[in-house]
Amino acid sequence: MLIETGKRLALQAYEQILNLIVSGQIPPGVMITERRLAETLNMSRTPIRDALLMLEGEGLLIRQGSRGLQVKEMRVDDYINALHIRQLLEPEAARLAAGQISRVELDALETDLRDLLGRTLSDEGRPDRGLVRDVDDRLHGGIGAAAGNPQLAQIARMLRRQTQIFDLRSLPERFEATCREHLEIVEALRDGRGDDAALAMRQHLEHIRDSIVRRLTRA
Known part of the structure:
Protein backbone atom coordinates (compact mmCIF):
# COMPACT_ATOMS: atom_id res chain seq x y z
CA MET A 1 0.00 0.00 0.00
CA LEU A 2 2.82 2.44 0.87
CA ILE A 3 4.57 1.65 -2.42
CA GLU A 4 1.38 2.30 -4.40
CA THR A 5 0.80 5.55 -2.52
CA GLY A 6 4.37 6.63 -3.27
CA LYS A 7 3.92 5.89 -6.98
CA ARG A 8 0.65 7.82 -7.08
CA LEU A 9 2.21 10.85 -5.39
CA ALA A 10 5.20 10.73 -7.74
CA LEU A 11 2.88 10.69 -10.75
CA GLN A 12 0.90 13.60 -9.32
CA ALA A 13 4.12 15.54 -8.81
CA TYR A 14 5.25 14.61 -12.32
CA GLU A 15 2.05 15.95 -13.90
CA GLN A 16 2.18 19.18 -11.93
CA ILE A 17 5.83 19.86 -12.71
CA LEU A 18 5.29 18.95 -16.37
CA ASN A 19 2.43 21.45 -16.52
CA LEU A 20 4.68 24.14 -15.05
CA ILE A 21 7.28 23.43 -17.73
CA VAL A 22 5.09 23.15 -20.82
CA SER A 23 3.01 26.18 -19.75
CA GLY A 24 6.16 28.28 -19.46
CA GLN A 25 5.72 28.97 -15.74
CA ILE A 26 9.14 27.34 -15.35
CA PRO A 27 10.90 28.64 -18.47
CA PRO A 28 13.77 26.95 -20.33
CA GLY A 29 17.17 27.47 -18.75
CA VAL A 30 15.85 27.88 -15.19
CA MET A 31 17.48 25.83 -12.43
CA ILE A 32 14.97 23.96 -10.27
CA THR A 33 15.37 22.35 -6.87
CA GLU A 34 13.46 19.76 -4.89
CA ARG A 35 13.01 22.15 -1.96
CA ARG A 36 11.45 24.97 -3.96
CA LEU A 37 9.16 22.63 -5.87
CA ALA A 38 8.10 20.90 -2.65
CA GLU A 39 7.12 24.31 -1.24
CA THR A 40 5.36 25.37 -4.45
CA LEU A 41 3.38 22.13 -4.79
CA ASN A 42 2.93 21.60 -1.04
CA MET A 43 4.35 18.09 -1.26
CA SER A 44 7.15 16.20 0.44
CA ARG A 45 10.50 16.00 -1.32
CA THR A 46 10.37 12.23 -1.97
CA PRO A 47 7.68 12.29 -4.71
CA ILE A 48 9.24 15.48 -6.08
CA ARG A 49 12.59 13.70 -6.37
CA ASP A 50 10.99 10.73 -8.15
CA ALA A 51 9.13 13.05 -10.54
CA LEU A 52 12.30 14.97 -11.37
CA LEU A 53 14.07 11.71 -12.21
CA MET A 54 11.23 10.85 -14.60
CA LEU A 55 11.45 14.24 -16.28
CA GLU A 56 15.22 13.96 -16.51
CA GLY A 57 14.82 10.56 -18.14
CA GLU A 58 12.49 12.12 -20.72
CA GLY A 59 15.09 14.76 -21.55
CA LEU A 60 13.12 17.75 -20.27
CA LEU A 61 15.59 18.36 -17.46
CA ILE A 62 19.37 18.46 -17.75
CA ARG A 63 21.60 17.80 -14.75
CA GLN A 64 24.17 20.54 -14.17
CA GLY A 65 26.52 18.86 -11.71
CA SER A 66 26.09 19.97 -8.12
CA ARG A 67 23.95 22.94 -9.21
CA GLY A 68 20.94 20.69 -9.76
CA LEU A 69 18.56 20.30 -12.68
CA GLN A 70 17.87 22.79 -15.45
CA VAL A 71 14.89 22.95 -17.80
CA LYS A 72 16.26 22.07 -21.22
CA GLU A 73 16.61 24.93 -23.66
CA MET A 74 15.52 23.66 -27.07
CA ARG A 75 17.22 25.19 -30.09
Missing part, protein backbone atom coordinates in the same frame (compact mmCIF):
# COMPACT_ATOMS: atom_id res chain seq x y z
CA VAL A 76 15.63 25.20 -33.53
CA ASP A 77 17.87 22.29 -34.52
CA ASP A 78 16.78 20.35 -31.41
CA TYR A 79 13.11 20.71 -32.34
CA ILE A 80 13.66 19.74 -35.94
CA ASN A 81 15.83 16.75 -35.07
CA ALA A 82 13.31 15.49 -32.51
CA LEU A 83 10.45 15.89 -34.96
CA HIS A 84 12.46 14.18 -37.70
CA ILE A 85 12.91 11.11 -35.50
CA ARG A 86 9.22 11.20 -34.61
CA GLN A 87 8.43 11.22 -38.33
CA LEU A 88 10.50 8.05 -38.73
CA LEU A 89 8.95 6.23 -35.77
CA GLU A 90 5.36 7.30 -35.23
CA PRO A 91 3.89 6.59 -38.68
CA GLU A 92 5.13 3.00 -38.39
CA ALA A 93 3.72 2.82 -34.86
CA ALA A 94 0.36 4.03 -36.20
CA ARG A 95 0.48 1.38 -38.93
CA LEU A 96 1.11 -1.35 -36.35
CA ALA A 97 -1.55 0.01 -33.98
CA ALA A 98 -4.33 0.11 -36.58
CA GLY A 99 -7.09 -2.25 -35.50
CA GLN A 100 -5.35 -2.93 -32.17
CA ILE A 101 -6.85 -0.12 -30.06
CA SER A 102 -10.30 -0.71 -28.62
CA ARG A 103 -13.22 1.00 -30.30
CA VAL A 104 -14.34 2.29 -26.90
CA GLU A 105 -11.03 4.09 -26.41
CA LEU A 106 -11.03 5.54 -29.91
CA ASP A 107 -14.69 6.61 -29.66
CA ALA A 108 -13.85 8.44 -26.42
CA LEU A 109 -10.96 10.21 -28.13
CA GLU A 110 -13.19 11.22 -31.04
CA THR A 111 -15.79 12.60 -28.65
CA ASP A 112 -13.19 14.66 -26.80
CA LEU A 113 -11.63 15.94 -30.02
CA ARG A 114 -15.01 17.05 -31.37
CA ASP A 115 -15.76 18.63 -28.01
CA LEU A 116 -12.50 20.57 -28.19
CA LEU A 117 -13.36 21.78 -31.68
CA GLY A 118 -16.73 23.01 -30.49
CA ARG A 119 -15.52 24.75 -27.36
CA THR A 120 -15.31 28.50 -27.05
CA LEU A 121 -11.72 29.61 -26.57
CA SER A 122 -10.75 31.55 -23.47
CA ASP A 123 -10.61 35.33 -23.35
CA GLU A 124 -6.99 35.13 -24.49
CA GLY A 125 -8.05 33.18 -27.54
CA ARG A 126 -6.25 30.03 -26.45
CA PRO A 127 -7.57 26.49 -25.98
CA ASP A 128 -7.48 24.58 -22.70
CA ARG A 129 -3.84 23.42 -22.85
CA GLY A 130 -4.32 20.78 -20.16
CA LEU A 131 -7.17 19.11 -22.01
CA VAL A 132 -5.37 19.40 -25.36
CA ARG A 133 -2.28 17.72 -23.91
CA ASP A 134 -4.39 15.01 -22.26
CA VAL A 135 -6.02 14.10 -25.57
CA ASP A 136 -2.66 14.27 -27.36
CA ASP A 137 -1.08 11.96 -24.78
CA ARG A 138 -3.95 9.48 -24.97
CA LEU A 139 -3.80 9.28 -28.74
CA HIS A 140 -0.05 9.20 -29.29
CA GLY A 141 0.57 7.19 -26.12
CA GLY A 142 -2.17 4.73 -27.00
CA ILE A 143 -0.64 4.23 -30.43
CA GLY A 144 2.74 3.56 -28.87
CA ALA A 145 1.30 1.03 -26.44
CA ALA A 146 -0.76 -0.74 -29.13
CA ALA A 147 2.16 -0.97 -31.58
CA GLY A 148 3.58 -3.81 -29.49
CA ASN A 149 7.11 -2.40 -29.19
CA PRO A 150 7.84 -0.94 -25.72
CA GLN A 151 11.16 0.58 -26.81
CA LEU A 152 9.53 2.39 -29.70
CA ALA A 153 6.82 3.68 -27.36
CA GLN A 154 9.37 4.91 -24.81
CA ILE A 155 11.47 6.76 -27.39
CA ALA A 156 8.40 8.33 -29.01
CA ARG A 157 7.13 9.49 -25.61
CA MET A 158 10.48 11.07 -24.74
CA LEU A 159 10.62 12.95 -28.04
CA ARG A 160 6.99 14.03 -27.75
CA ARG A 161 7.64 15.48 -24.31
CA GLN A 162 10.56 17.51 -25.65
CA THR A 163 8.56 18.93 -28.55
CA GLN A 164 5.60 19.67 -26.28
CA ILE A 165 7.56 22.54 -24.74
CA PHE A 166 6.71 24.34 -27.97
CA ASP A 167 3.02 23.49 -27.77
CA LEU A 168 -0.31 25.12 -28.60
CA ARG A 169 0.39 28.05 -26.26
CA SER A 170 3.00 29.05 -28.88
CA LEU A 171 1.04 27.77 -31.89
CA PRO A 172 -2.62 28.70 -31.27
CA GLU A 173 -3.20 28.73 -35.02
CA ARG A 174 -2.56 24.97 -35.00
CA PHE A 175 -5.38 24.18 -32.57
CA GLU A 176 -8.18 23.43 -35.04
CA ALA A 177 -5.87 21.76 -37.57
CA THR A 178 -4.37 19.52 -34.89
CA CYS A 179 -7.81 18.34 -33.76
CA ARG A 180 -8.88 17.58 -37.32
CA GLU A 181 -5.62 15.74 -38.07
CA HIS A 182 -6.06 13.70 -34.90
CA LEU A 183 -9.60 12.82 -35.99
CA GLU A 184 -8.25 11.48 -39.28
CA ILE A 185 -5.76 9.32 -37.39
CA VAL A 186 -8.47 8.04 -35.04
CA GLU A 187 -10.74 7.10 -37.94
CA ALA A 188 -7.99 5.18 -39.74
CA LEU A 189 -7.01 3.37 -36.54
CA ARG A 190 -10.59 2.36 -35.82
CA ASP A 191 -11.10 1.04 -39.34
CA GLY A 192 -7.85 -0.94 -39.20
CA ARG A 193 -6.42 0.97 -42.18
CA GLY A 194 -2.73 0.81 -41.30
CA ASP A 195 -1.39 2.58 -44.39
CA ASP A 196 -3.86 5.42 -44.00
CA ALA A 197 -3.07 5.74 -40.29
CA ALA A 198 0.65 5.96 -41.10
CA LEU A 199 0.04 8.58 -43.80
CA ALA A 200 -2.21 10.67 -41.54
CA MET A 201 0.39 10.54 -38.76
CA ARG A 202 3.21 11.49 -41.15
CA GLN A 203 1.26 14.47 -42.50
CA HIS A 204 0.31 15.55 -38.96
CA LEU A 205 3.96 15.64 -37.87
CA GLU A 206 5.01 17.40 -41.09
CA HIS A 207 2.46 20.14 -40.43
CA ILE A 208 3.72 20.55 -36.85
CA ARG A 209 7.29 20.78 -38.13
CA ASP A 210 6.39 23.41 -40.72
CA SER A 211 4.52 25.51 -38.15
CA ILE A 212 7.39 25.34 -35.66
CA VAL A 213 9.94 26.29 -38.30
CA ARG A 214 7.85 29.27 -39.37
CA ARG A 215 7.43 30.44 -35.77
CA LEU A 216 11.02 29.94 -34.67
CA THR A 217 12.57 31.47 -37.77
CA ARG A 218 10.17 34.41 -37.95
CA ALA A 219 12.09 37.67 -37.87
Whole structure:
Protein backbone atom coordinates (compact mmCIF):
# COMPACT_ATOMS: atom_id res chain seq x y z
CA MET A 1 0.00 0.00 0.00
CA LEU A 2 2.82 2.44 0.87
CA ILE A 3 4.57 1.65 -2.42
CA GLU A 4 1.38 2.30 -4.40
CA THR A 5 0.80 5.55 -2.52
CA GLY A 6 4.37 6.63 -3.27
CA LYS A 7 3.92 5.89 -6.98
CA ARG A 8 0.65 7.82 -7.08
CA LEU A 9 2.21 10.85 -5.39
CA ALA A 10 5.20 10.73 -7.74
CA LEU A 11 2.88 10.69 -10.75
CA GLN A 12 0.90 13.60 -9.32
CA ALA A 13 4.12 15.54 -8.81
CA TYR A 14 5.25 14.61 -12.32
CA GLU A 15 2.05 15.95 -13.90
CA GLN A 16 2.18 19.18 -11.93
CA ILE A 17 5.83 19.86 -12.71
CA LEU A 18 5.29 18.95 -16.37
CA ASN A 19 2.43 21.45 -16.52
CA LEU A 20 4.68 24.14 -15.05
CA ILE A 21 7.28 23.43 -17.73
CA VAL A 22 5.09 23.15 -20.82
CA SER A 23 3.01 26.18 -19.75
CA GLY A 24 6.16 28.28 -19.46
CA GLN A 25 5.72 28.97 -15.74
CA ILE A 26 9.14 27.34 -15.35
CA PRO A 27 10.90 28.64 -18.47
CA PRO A 28 13.77 26.95 -20.33
CA GLY A 29 17.17 27.47 -18.75
CA VAL A 30 15.85 27.88 -15.19
CA MET A 31 17.48 25.83 -12.43
CA ILE A 32 14.97 23.96 -10.27
CA THR A 33 15.37 22.35 -6.87
CA GLU A 34 13.46 19.76 -4.89
CA ARG A 35 13.01 22.15 -1.96
CA ARG A 36 11.45 24.97 -3.96
CA LEU A 37 9.16 22.63 -5.87
CA ALA A 38 8.10 20.90 -2.65
CA GLU A 39 7.12 24.31 -1.24
CA THR A 40 5.36 25.37 -4.45
CA LEU A 41 3.38 22.13 -4.79
CA ASN A 42 2.93 21.60 -1.04
CA MET A 43 4.35 18.09 -1.26
CA SER A 44 7.15 16.20 0.44
CA ARG A 45 10.50 16.00 -1.32
CA THR A 46 10.37 12.23 -1.97
CA PRO A 47 7.68 12.29 -4.71
CA ILE A 48 9.24 15.48 -6.08
CA ARG A 49 12.59 13.70 -6.37
CA ASP A 50 10.99 10.73 -8.15
CA ALA A 51 9.13 13.05 -10.54
CA LEU A 52 12.30 14.97 -11.37
CA LEU A 53 14.07 11.71 -12.21
CA MET A 54 11.23 10.85 -14.60
CA LEU A 55 11.45 14.24 -16.28
CA GLU A 56 15.22 13.96 -16.51
CA GLY A 57 14.82 10.56 -18.14
CA GLU A 58 12.49 12.12 -20.72
CA GLY A 59 15.09 14.76 -21.55
CA LEU A 60 13.12 17.75 -20.27
CA LEU A 61 15.59 18.36 -17.46
CA ILE A 62 19.37 18.46 -17.75
CA ARG A 63 21.60 17.80 -14.75
CA GLN A 64 24.17 20.54 -14.17
CA GLY A 65 26.52 18.86 -11.71
CA SER A 66 26.09 19.97 -8.12
CA ARG A 67 23.95 22.94 -9.21
CA GLY A 68 20.94 20.69 -9.76
CA LEU A 69 18.56 20.30 -12.68
CA GLN A 70 17.87 22.79 -15.45
CA VAL A 71 14.89 22.95 -17.80
CA LYS A 72 16.26 22.07 -21.22
CA GLU A 73 16.61 24.93 -23.66
CA MET A 74 15.52 23.66 -27.07
CA ARG A 75 17.22 25.19 -30.09
CA VAL A 76 15.63 25.20 -33.53
CA ASP A 77 17.87 22.29 -34.52
CA ASP A 78 16.78 20.35 -31.41
CA TYR A 79 13.11 20.71 -32.34
CA ILE A 80 13.66 19.74 -35.94
CA ASN A 81 15.83 16.75 -35.07
CA ALA A 82 13.31 15.49 -32.51
CA LEU A 83 10.45 15.89 -34.96
CA HIS A 84 12.46 14.18 -37.70
CA ILE A 85 12.91 11.11 -35.50
CA ARG A 86 9.22 11.20 -34.61
CA GLN A 87 8.43 11.22 -38.33
CA LEU A 88 10.50 8.05 -38.73
CA LEU A 89 8.95 6.23 -35.77
CA GLU A 90 5.36 7.30 -35.23
CA PRO A 91 3.89 6.59 -38.68
CA GLU A 92 5.13 3.00 -38.39
CA ALA A 93 3.72 2.82 -34.86
CA ALA A 94 0.36 4.03 -36.20
CA ARG A 95 0.48 1.38 -38.93
CA LEU A 96 1.11 -1.35 -36.35
CA ALA A 97 -1.55 0.01 -33.98
CA ALA A 98 -4.33 0.11 -36.58
CA GLY A 99 -7.09 -2.25 -35.50
CA GLN A 100 -5.35 -2.93 -32.17
CA ILE A 101 -6.85 -0.12 -30.06
CA SER A 102 -10.30 -0.71 -28.62
CA ARG A 103 -13.22 1.00 -30.30
CA VAL A 104 -14.34 2.29 -26.90
CA GLU A 105 -11.03 4.09 -26.41
CA LEU A 106 -11.03 5.54 -29.91
CA ASP A 107 -14.69 6.61 -29.66
CA ALA A 108 -13.85 8.44 -26.42
CA LEU A 109 -10.96 10.21 -28.13
CA GLU A 110 -13.19 11.22 -31.04
CA THR A 111 -15.79 12.60 -28.65
CA ASP A 112 -13.19 14.66 -26.80
CA LEU A 113 -11.63 15.94 -30.02
CA ARG A 114 -15.01 17.05 -31.37
CA ASP A 115 -15.76 18.63 -28.01
CA LEU A 116 -12.50 20.57 -28.19
CA LEU A 117 -13.36 21.78 -31.68
CA GLY A 118 -16.73 23.01 -30.49
CA ARG A 119 -15.52 24.75 -27.36
CA THR A 120 -15.31 28.50 -27.05
CA LEU A 121 -11.72 29.61 -26.57
CA SER A 122 -10.75 31.55 -23.47
CA ASP A 123 -10.61 35.33 -23.35
CA GLU A 124 -6.99 35.13 -24.49
CA GLY A 125 -8.05 33.18 -27.54
CA ARG A 126 -6.25 30.03 -26.45
CA PRO A 127 -7.57 26.49 -25.98
CA ASP A 128 -7.48 24.58 -22.70
CA ARG A 129 -3.84 23.42 -22.85
CA GLY A 130 -4.32 20.78 -20.16
CA LEU A 131 -7.17 19.11 -22.01
CA VAL A 132 -5.37 19.40 -25.36
CA ARG A 133 -2.28 17.72 -23.91
CA ASP A 134 -4.39 15.01 -22.26
CA VAL A 135 -6.02 14.10 -25.57
CA ASP A 136 -2.66 14.27 -27.36
CA ASP A 137 -1.08 11.96 -24.78
CA ARG A 138 -3.95 9.48 -24.97
CA LEU A 139 -3.80 9.28 -28.74
CA HIS A 140 -0.05 9.20 -29.29
CA GLY A 141 0.57 7.19 -26.12
CA GLY A 142 -2.17 4.73 -27.00
CA ILE A 143 -0.64 4.23 -30.43
CA GLY A 144 2.74 3.56 -28.87
CA ALA A 145 1.30 1.03 -26.44
CA ALA A 146 -0.76 -0.74 -29.13
CA ALA A 147 2.16 -0.97 -31.58
CA GLY A 148 3.58 -3.81 -29.49
CA ASN A 149 7.11 -2.40 -29.19
CA PRO A 150 7.84 -0.94 -25.72
CA GLN A 151 11.16 0.58 -26.81
CA LEU A 152 9.53 2.39 -29.70
CA ALA A 153 6.82 3.68 -27.36
CA GLN A 154 9.37 4.91 -24.81
CA ILE A 155 11.47 6.76 -27.39
CA ALA A 156 8.40 8.33 -29.01
CA ARG A 157 7.13 9.49 -25.61
CA MET A 158 10.48 11.07 -24.74
CA LEU A 159 10.62 12.95 -28.04
CA ARG A 160 6.99 14.03 -27.75
CA ARG A 161 7.64 15.48 -24.31
CA GLN A 162 10.56 17.51 -25.65
CA THR A 163 8.56 18.93 -28.55
CA GLN A 164 5.60 19.67 -26.28
CA ILE A 165 7.56 22.54 -24.74
CA PHE A 166 6.71 24.34 -27.97
CA ASP A 167 3.02 23.49 -27.77
CA LEU A 168 -0.31 25.12 -28.60
CA ARG A 169 0.39 28.05 -26.26
CA SER A 170 3.00 29.05 -28.88
CA LEU A 171 1.04 27.77 -31.89
CA PRO A 172 -2.62 28.70 -31.27
CA GLU A 173 -3.20 28.73 -35.02
CA ARG A 174 -2.56 24.97 -35.00
CA PHE A 175 -5.38 24.18 -32.57
CA GLU A 176 -8.18 23.43 -35.04
CA ALA A 177 -5.87 21.76 -37.57
CA THR A 178 -4.37 19.52 -34.89
CA CYS A 179 -7.81 18.34 -33.76
CA ARG A 180 -8.88 17.58 -37.32
CA GLU A 181 -5.62 15.74 -38.07
CA HIS A 182 -6.06 13.70 -34.90
CA LEU A 183 -9.60 12.82 -35.99
CA GLU A 184 -8.25 11.48 -39.28
CA ILE A 185 -5.76 9.32 -37.39
CA VAL A 186 -8.47 8.04 -35.04
CA GLU A 187 -10.74 7.10 -37.94
CA ALA A 188 -7.99 5.18 -39.74
CA LEU A 189 -7.01 3.37 -36.54
CA ARG A 190 -10.59 2.36 -35.82
CA ASP A 191 -11.10 1.04 -39.34
CA GLY A 192 -7.85 -0.94 -39.20
CA ARG A 193 -6.42 0.97 -42.18
CA GLY A 194 -2.73 0.81 -41.30
CA ASP A 195 -1.39 2.58 -44.39
CA ASP A 196 -3.86 5.42 -44.00
CA ALA A 197 -3.07 5.74 -40.29
CA ALA A 198 0.65 5.96 -41.10
CA LEU A 199 0.04 8.58 -43.80
CA ALA A 200 -2.21 10.67 -41.54
CA MET A 201 0.39 10.54 -38.76
CA ARG A 202 3.21 11.49 -41.15
CA GLN A 203 1.26 14.47 -42.50
CA HIS A 204 0.31 15.55 -38.96
CA LEU A 205 3.96 15.64 -37.87
CA GLU A 206 5.01 17.40 -41.09
CA HIS A 207 2.46 20.14 -40.43
CA ILE A 208 3.72 20.55 -36.85
CA ARG A 209 7.29 20.78 -38.13
CA ASP A 210 6.39 23.41 -40.72
CA SER A 211 4.52 25.51 -38.15
CA ILE A 212 7.39 25.34 -35.66
CA VAL A 213 9.94 26.29 -38.30
CA ARG A 214 7.85 29.27 -39.37
CA ARG A 215 7.43 30.44 -35.77
CA LEU A 216 11.02 29.94 -34.67
CA THR A 217 12.57 31.47 -37.77
CA ARG A 218 10.17 34.41 -37.95
CA ALA A 219 12.09 37.67 -37.87
